[in-house]
Amino acid sequence: GDMDFKVAGTRDGVTAFQLDVKTGGISPDLMRQAMTQARTARLAILDQMETALPKPRPSLSPYAPCLDVIRINPEKIGAIIGPGGRVIRKLQEDTGTEIDIADDGTVKVVGDSADAVALARQAIEELTAEVEVGMVFNAKVVRIAPFGAFVELRPGADALVHISNLADGYVKKVEDVVQLGDEVTVEVIETDESGRVRCKVVQEKPKLKVGDIISGQVTNIVDYGVFVEISPGVRGLVHKSRLGTQSEPSAVAKKGDRMLVEILEIEEQGRYKLRRVVPAGSSDEDSRASQDYTPRPGPTDLGSGTVRA
Template identity: 50%
Template structure:
């Protein structure tokens, strides 16, 4: 650490040199500050003679309040004896302020001289001595984790709370930074912690800074989100303060996390180091675990936090011109000695994080699902995820990468939600056969209940081996049928086929390209039970003369070869707009078609090639002028209304 700071200081010196050259070029004139009025030496001598000898008894006083009351009594005594009735009233107030300031200066000089000359601190400790430390954990029965850390007259109550969903994270929405925080540490410094009574308002800059310092010290030992996905919030309530409450916060936060069962890598402790230096003689003393008065009257406040192995955070404030590497090295070495002693006390109280969470903490589990299955879990308009939440009582968060976070008040709720989602996203292998119930019917097929609770579609072409004119002639809502998984569509949804006989199965996957799909449409005419014929060698681009077997509102089915049928969609029957299929073709008509596409399931997409005579007639039709056509009389656009279903859906 010292070496790193030294290298940074070398670079800073170069920056300072650049700044000095810039100032020299600007020729800036410094603003003159009036010198402070010369102190009345005779007044200082009078005050020192009056109360100076009394300061020696301050070391015997036991606590901060007694020392503060003692100094106040000396101040009042000096004012009472110096500001007498002989002093004019217009000078009395100013004289009282000067006497009070001199008293405080004498106290500061006494505190510093005792350390420099005798090595004794204001509370009687040696320079490297730590105040008495006590630790307690589990002090709040309903909190997820709690601890009280006391060092002398500084006491922090750490409270750890675990959250489970993204709603518990802190949203960062700043000008230069956006995101979320899964770990937060908040520091509260109420007035009563220093014996004062005042209004409690929003956090001060000091409180925010102390919380941020402690947060950084703890962040280094937190488990990664993959191992412990909970949201963590710690609140440090300072119950009593006499120096280094931020480092007490680090200790109480570490203990409260361990009490909550958070698997932190190592406990963290913190200590505040100070320094008293006489610039004239060059003498200095490093102080360990400084008091509030030592911070106020001293020359350095160096907060250091870390584990047994190293430093996780530090903050340095100095009141002198600066410190050198030797001072930094000595302060860090002393801080490590103190930190290890504090960690010994903490680990005696709680050696390691608890192996279980609080019974009041939310249960949390995660599951990873394929990104393409996210929509399936959410459902249309959020229907499916709301249903799972209502039925199980668990909270569910889904990340964009497919991470599903499940939270609940008990293990059973989380387990039930997890099983539902696993079932929803389970991959049904081709060939899987199961019994199911028809939930609803539509013109293009029947929806059935899947094993995972969702709905699957048996397309009209897969309901029976023959042509199906009306889905409701085959199945009705509530019917129990047996279906087989024969593939999946482009969105990953299972493609189902109704099995008409017990023990029936589809052909192997490699043979179904033409055989199964062609046979599913055989007999779309007079004979619904004709024998299956082998597929012809038909390719995309072939021009074939076929026979119209059947017509529907969305197109015409054309027999290309015995047992092989393709669809000419209404939009492909003519280059002109077609209102009704029967206006162009009828069952039994011989027409010429072009094979436009053969999909992965062996279905033929066709286009009718109109005769030359028909094309000639279309060219003779005069163009109708828009201004002579009433809006309601205009023919609908090409894609309306018959082309509302795609070739995939209509087939």
């Protein structure tokens, strides 16, 4: 009753102890006796523990509570918290974790499982990553100006899509392409030292296949044929033998004309071979006659004969 002595440790030695005494002190012999008894008890407890769990698990159970510590640039704290704490609240709700952020940029994430914490960590890293040229975002249009649209790449990170980068062709008004609240896929094309970001709208290219008939735009005319753009940035060649006319390519079309073409072949290198298609009822009789003409086999030697009256 004169002392309270608690000892913790392993087979190799003592790791911690606590001693409370009610007298003026204890003798070395009493301390030695207490330590010996504590070791005997400790080894007995460890023997029982090893029968249940001989060695530590190689990894934590995915359902074990987990803590992860992330260090971010303190300037990025606002991106995680969001306006009025909206972003961090949603992040905690979506992942089922608790997130604590210190002023020095230390972020502690606590969750019921390793998967939940990993999901939260991934979201935090995405929110705080530096925006770089070439990155693609699913962005929301948050403001429209006469010269372009401002989009939110992620909470706290806005970018400008200039009117010239809203579509491949000419755009007269921003509202002709996007409206406030629209979601668009954008690619970062420029950043500056002030943190300003410029983007362009990523146009989804249609999947082209052999047999497709497309109205394209003539982009170039050469001696051996006509080049036609069949999709933004995708051009193919209509060889002069597939123009459907005996006329020279320069007599069939001029740069900027629309031409109906069929995809005949798509080479491994991505080159497209095309043929001109003349719609039924077209006034281009020479073209239609040439397209419809099929050579017929016939004798190569006419021989000789007698003309009779």
